[in-house]
Amino acid sequence: MTATNDSLPAVAGGVPLRNEVLPFYRPAIDESDIKLVSDTLRSGWLTLGPVTTDLERELAEYLGVKNVIAVNSCSAAMFLALKALGVGPGDEVVTSAMTFTSTVNTIIHTGATPVLADIETETFCVSPQEIEKRTTPRTKAFMPVHFGGQACRIDEVLDLARSRGIRVIEDAAHSFGASYNGKKIGTFGDATAFSFYATKNLTTGEGGCLSTADDGLAKRLRQLSYHGMSHDSWSRYADRGAWFYEVNVPGYKCNMSDVLSALGLSQLRKVDELTARRTKVARWFIERLADSAYFELPRIRPGNQHTWHLFVIRLRLERLKIDRDTFTKALGAENIGCSVHFIPVYKHPFFRSYIDETDTYPVCEEYFSRCVSLPIFPSMREEDVDDVVTAMNRIAAYYERTQ
Ligand SMILES: Cc1ncc(COP(=O)(O)O)c(C=O)c1O
Structure with missing residues (x-):
């Protein structure tokens, strides 16, 4: 006024x-969000469960990608992707100098060295030429940021990565729903991380997800996101009872809960x-x-x-x-x-x-x-x-x- x-x-x-x-x-929270969250609260199932599975399936359909793994933040998503792709001490990861600190923190948490590249004037996204300048034989991954809601020059970043055998993990914290040449962000690199933080276009308060076309990578990500527990072992040893699980890798605790997934589902639909x-x-x-x-x-x-x-x-x-x-x-x-x-x-x-x-x-x-x-x-x-x-x-x- x-x-x-x-x-x-x-x-x-x-x-x-x-x-x-x-x-x-x-935030844009309405009665449809409140209803779906209340229904989940009333269901008695609060943690990782059927609503998260529904959210993952609907996210994958929306993005047009084979696999989506829901997690508790974009920061967790980026960290898991780096770990699942084997990034660690001795490796370098090139990312944007103009990003939120968490992009770089996740690289440091793997033991790898972050290398910053300058942005381009037009979109404030990282410049592929700058990425190339900073690429060395130790570069294991690129983490371009799709800044503000539009894609970086992802085609050029991918060409460069493929010519050098480098993996690409995209930070799409800002860009859920964005597309480049009609193709949704989330369908380009090895893995893409999205944020569902309170201010984002789709919010669960806190949350995020990873998308990937690679089934093997999706399996490793899912396992790492939930203590390293293998879903395979649940089915393989079904005769031992529902309590049985097997841990082949010491994982993390980054999964989404059904309560937040309910908000995610409701937000996704609009x-x-x-x-x-x-x-x-x-x-x-x-x-x-x-x-x-x-x-x-x-x-x-x-x-x-x-x-x-x-x-x-x-x-x-x-x-x-x-x-x-x-x-x-x-x-x-x-x-x-x-x-x-x-x-x-x-x-x-x-x-x-x-x-x-x-x-x-x-x-x-x-x-x-x-x-x-x-x-x-x-x-x-x-x-x-x-x-x-x-x-x-x-x-x-x-x-x-x-x-
Ligand atoms: C560019 C960028 N990357 C990563 C993140 C981290 O997202 P989250 O809070 O879901 O971990 C943010 C947070 O806003 C961000 O702006």
Whole structure:
């Protein structure tokens, strides 16, 4: 709700544009979600069970892939994929410098060395040329990130990987439902990891999954995700009783529960509608900001179908007297939530020992200095978009750099 047309930004003493905060994200949970979760709670079966099996089957059908393994986060999914593909000490894994820390943490947890590659200006996704530059005889896997809801140049990444015998695990935390040239993300590399975290297009609160066309890999992933227990042994030794299991590999505890899977099933059945609503919000922003002197709009690479998990604008800093951090604070003062995706991995103290001064990431640096993620969620209304744009313009006009 717009409170005032006063042109002085709130951060400079004006009245905030909105009385109520417009959050950066509001989850889209409705009665159909609540019903399916309640039904599962009432069923008496709370952990891994039939609802998770249903979710996996429906996810596989949706993505058009042979196998889906539901797990408790995208971080777990990436870690399991690395382990199942034999990545470990002595290996290098090349990933994007512009990602959430968990992509890199999972590589470190296997004992392998993460190697960061710079991004491309157009999509903020990792650049295949940069991946190639950083590939060595020790490179065992690439972990490209499909940033914000659109595919990276996955065809080029796969060509490079295949020519060198390197495995590809995709971080599609942002990109459930996205496609490239009509083919869904999740059907390209050796394995793809998705996130069902609270802000994602399809959410289970916390959760994720892996997709793979490789049956052998799927079997290893399933086993690793659940203590290393083998489903084969359940059927092979059925005569010994339901209590019997066999562990051939010390696995982890990363499985999904039926309660969360119920939410996942319900969300999956409307995920295209939720993404269509985000797309509408993205269009409203694009219409209003297309000719802006202060803000640069995100671009979609031809062939990509974007899910608009994020809507990232870049400030034209040459037109402003303020930096990105002051701008985000000013937007907050107008009662409008926003965020920054991401702090480049190499800026985190823990990562310093993995790089030296010859490792530079100029595109990442430039992007990070001016990126702002605007609020975008399915229930956002056109008036909310108007408020965001009015607030942004008010701030920019006040802090305009005059030559
Ligand atoms: C690019 C990226 N990769 C991985 C993750 C980790 O996802 P999760 O929280 O499901 O482990 C996130 C989280 O938002 C992310 O943004």
